[in-house]
Amino acid sequence: MNSHAVLAETHEVSNQPPSLDGINLYRADLPLQEWTRHFGGAWANDRIDAYGALAGGPLMAAGFLANENKPVFKSHDRYGHRIDMVEFHPAYHQLMAAAIEHGLTSLPWTDPRAGANVARAAMTYMHSQAEAGSGCPLTMTYASVPALRMQPDVAEIWLPKILATExxxxxxxxxxxxxxxxxxxxxxxxxxxxxxxxxxxxxxxxxxxxxxxxxxxxxxxxxxxxxxxxxxxxxxxxxxxxxxxxxxxxxxxxxxxxxxxxxxxxxxxxxxxxxxxxxxxxxxxxxxxxxxxVPTIIEMVSMTRFDCMVGSSALMRQALSQAAHHCAHRRVGGRVLSEQALMQNVLADLALESEAAIALSMRMAKALDNAHDEQEDKFARLVTAVGKYWICKRAPAMINEAAECMGGAGYVEDSILPRLYREAPVNSTWEGSGNVQCLDVLRALSKEPGVLDVLFAELGDGHGDARLKAHIEGLKAGFRDTTDIQYRARQLTEDVAVGLQAKLLLEGGNAVVADAFIASRLGQGGRVYGTLPRGVDVEALVARSTPHLMG
The missing domain is CATH 2.40.110.20 (Butyryl-CoA Dehydrogenase, subunit A; domain 2)
Known part of the structure; x- marks a missing residue:
């Protein structure tokens, strides 16, 4: 080879992160493990772990294929008969089969022990990271059960097939x-x-x-x-x-x-x-x-709205995992990105958003596990709308920021980030847009006695944190003033959401996470991600959120 040919060999791959292909999404996600245990899903740990391996491996690969090969409508067969069929790539059927066989459409109904909805939410959270589109029929199948049970003669025919793991x-x-x-x-x-x-x-x-x-x-x-x-x-x-x-x-x-x-x-x-x-x-x-x-089908809608919370939380987590992993290995100016102060600020802020989302979603799952309890039922009635509004609203901007952490690598279709970004708006629109959710919050508070009391019983007195206590007092004042309350519905719903998230993070026991969230969301945080106040332990937050590359 002559000297010019040697010089022309430019394509040496360097300064790139190792692949995340095949990672166990449960073992790589410390917050998910902790919140699953916190809300009673520990008994299903082996089951969730097995699905984590599946979701991060073959289902993640199937997700790319299912999105690259969109479904095709076939109105007629080749003989001219009307058939009204939709044809899917085999990868889509692989995703559906895995989810149904592992109980994502049936577990809380067939094994309604404490923590069943938490365990299902954990598996749904990981499935949605691999491929979110298949979540639509999976969610509706799971959520149809309460509405069908209102008509026992119809349910007798349909429920055995709906609850089958085949x-x-x-x-x-x-x-x-x-x-x-x-x-x-x-x-x-x-x-x-x-x-x-x-x-x-x-x-x-x-x-x-x-x-x-x-x-x-x-x-x-x-x-x-x-x-x-x-x-x-x-x-x-x-x-x-x-x-x-x-x-x-x-x-x-x-x-x-x-x-x-x-x-x-x-x-x-x-x-x-x-x-x-x-x-x-x-x-x-x-x-x-x-x-x-409407009251009949709302039994289904409440469940699908909950899955919108879980689904948006999942999209945020996968975006965070990709960004944190990239930045843990990419060097800029001779230094690893995740060790540079400004990037630490951004990644830590994204980590707070992600963990607060899964904490609130898992708290909702616990309420569904205890729906026979009047207080928990009222909590779920309110917070389904609160969480659906807030978590789904936060997802698009959060995913955009995560993609930006990766630069051009996060903008190309070889990455999963564009798919996550395109997917994010569906959860905020489907099953009632933001305004619908906020008006539903007001409807629950005005038409169902005791809902506001349940909310403030849940929030408590701030759990020893003066900032949260002040936020709760401000929230109480906001609800007492009914003047132009519909105009303020989004602000009130946001205040309920961040108050609940702050309270849950305090209860979770990780002081670094809770203090950073309260300082930024209830204090002097900025208007975009990466504007955390001084004093936050960003290194600990980044380390907690970066995927742990094991199994």
């Missing part, structure tokens, strides 16, 4: 399926969030009323996961908006009059199919009381 993607009638998934179709183009403006009509086939068969006629602007076996949906009857279960097949095995019009071309959530559909006399069964469709 993924069966075949397009067959329910009687021939080993397992079933459930979707949702509520939104119409003229109403959006205002589902009471829905125009889809339901006509009784015979006798009207709960558990009876109806034929539905109308159009749904958003039908999530149209390949599911049945859908919870809303339609108008003579007594008002009612809730129905609409299967893809009729009892005689023929396909229902359920027609997919097109798949949505979305900002993110690429692996999941979202669609517009038409009902042209589609057969469905009424769930719950006629004319009480």
């Amino acid at each position: 993924y069966d993607p075949r397009n067959l009638p329910i009687g021939q399926k080993a397992g079933a998934t459930i979707g949702m179709a509520m939104t119409e183009k003229q109403g959006g969030t205002d589902v009471r403006a829905n125009t889809t009509r339901a006509y009784p086939v015979g006798m009207p009323g709960p558990g009876q068969a109806y034929e539905l006629v109308g159009h749904k602007w958003f039908c999530s996961a149209p390949m599911c076996d049945a859908f919870l949906t809303l339609a108008q009857t003579d007594k008002g908006l009612s809730c129905f279960l609409l299967p893809r097949h009729r009892p005689d095995g023929t396909r229902s009059e359920f027609y997919i019009q097109r798949l949505k071309n979305k900002l993110g959530n690429w692996s999941n199919a979202s669609s517009e559909v038409e009902y042209r006399g589609a057969l469905a069964w009424m769930l719950g009381e006629e004319g009480r469709g």
Whole structure:
């Protein structure tokens, strides 16, 4: 080789972090381990650990494939028959099968011991880091159970298949399926969030009323996961908006009059199919009381909103893991990035946001585990909306900052960061946008006696921290003043969220984390990430959040 050829050999790879491929997402995440134990999920440690290995390894790889190969709508078969099918890459089916087989759609219902929702949340948290789009049908299947239980005769047919730990993607009638998934179709183009403006009509086939068969006629602007076996949906009857279960097949095995019009071309959530559909006399069964469709389906919505909290927390954690890992190995100016003061400030701030999110999500999981307790039920009623608003709102900016820590490496599609960033807005929009959540907070406080008392009992007196105590007193004053309270709903909801997060971090026992969070969120923190006040132990926070490369 001549001298010029030697000089032309420029591509020596250096100053790059080692791969995170194959990392166990549970073992690499100290805060997740601690909060899972703190809220009663320790009994499932081996189960969660096994899923951590799966999520960080084969499911992480499957996530990239499922997003690179979007679902495709097939309206007709090659002979011209209308089939209304959505075809998915095998990687998507791999993700669905793993989640269902490990109980992500069923665990709290089939093994309702203390900590079951916490354990499921931990596994869902890791699954969503590997691939968030598949979380849509998984969440709706899990969340459909309370609504179906309101109609025992319908539940008797469907729940055994919904709670089965077997993924069966075949397009067959329910009687021939080993397992079933459930979707949702509520939104119409003229109403959006205002589902009471829905125009889809339901006509009784015979006798009207709960558990009876109806034929539905109308159009749904958003039908999530149209390949599911049945859908919870809303339609108008003579007594008002009612809730129905609409299967893809009729009892005689023929396909229902359920027609997919097109798949949505979305900002993110690429692996999941979202669609517009038409009902042209589609057969469905009424769930719950006629004319009480919203209270019936809200049983499902509460659960899906909780998973929005967990899902956004997961996106933030994966972004943090990638950024912290990159900065722990990348050298700039001869020094490792994570040892440089300003980058430590940024990474520590991101770590606080991530840990506060998972702490609040796990506290909500504990409330769901104790839903039979009146106080916990009221807590969940309020904090589902609080957490869904706040955590989902924080995710996009946090993920953007994490991508910036990685420079160009975080901006290219070879990295997972662009997918995380595209995914983040769906959780804040789906199941009610920010304003809907904040108005729901006010609704819970005004219409359900004792909810405000439960909130302040949870917050306590500041747990010995004067800054938190002052925040709580300010919050009480804010709720006492009902003047223009709707105008202030976002500020009040934010104040509740950060107050609860501060309280939880204090209880968690890590003084470094709690003090830094309170100093920055209740004190003199800046307007963007990386503006922590002086005196914060940023080195400890960065070390705590950086993935531990073991197993």
